[in-house]
Amino acid sequence: MNQTVKPKIVSFFKKLIIIAFLLFIFTFIEIYWAMGSLSERISSGNPDSHFFDDAYLVSVFTTVFLTIVFLLFTFIKNKYLKITIELISLISVWFFWNYSIFVDRESSWSTYLFKEELLYTLSLSFLPIWVLSIVTVFTLHYILKKL
Numbered sequence: 001m002n003q004t005v006k007p008k009i010v011s012f013f014k015k016l017i018i019i020a021f022l023l024f025i026f027t028f029i030e031i032y033w034a035m036g037s038l039s040e041r042i043s044s045g046n047p048d049s050h051f052f053d054d055a056y057l058v059s060v061f062t063t064v065f066l067t068i069v070f071l072l073f074t075f076i077k078n079k080y081l082k083i084t085i086e087l088i089s090l091i092s093v094w095f096f097w098n099y100s101i102f103v104d105r106e107s108s109w110s111t112y113l114f115k116e117e118l119l120y121t122l123s124l125s126f127l128p129i130w131v132l133s134i135v136t137v138f139t140l141h142y143i144l145k146k147l
Contacts, residue, residue, distance in 0.1 A: 106120075
């Protein structure tokens with residue numbers, strides 16, 4: 001193999017692993033921070049599953065999806081546009097998962113309206129999502145810049 005190709009492949013896999021690892025860790029923390037108050041509630045989809053199982057599975061799905069998306073964002077040269085799109089993507093995905101967990105563990109057992117579900121999920125998720133999304137994006141940029 002050509003000597004110039006090896007460093008590029010190694011660099012690509014380093015980026016891939018770092019992005020995936022950080023997204024998994026921060027997603028798992030965000031879910032527990034935002035939705036941890038629902039951890040003792042029974043899941044309506046699978047009554048035998050524990051909250052840890054749901055958080056782990058959601059973190060894996062999010063990691064796979066967002067790692068691919070964030071790797072595509074590396075082609076964006078405008079730094080501010082790139083950070084904005086990454087934040088919007090991360091916030092959207094995390095809010096979607098928090099909403100799904102809320103519906104599964106709380107509102108499916110009660111009579112919430114759709115608007116109430118959104119507002120209650122937002123009230124639980126606002127601070128964790130904002131803090132961790134900013135920390136995640138800037139940590140990724142800091143680490144990837146050092147490579």
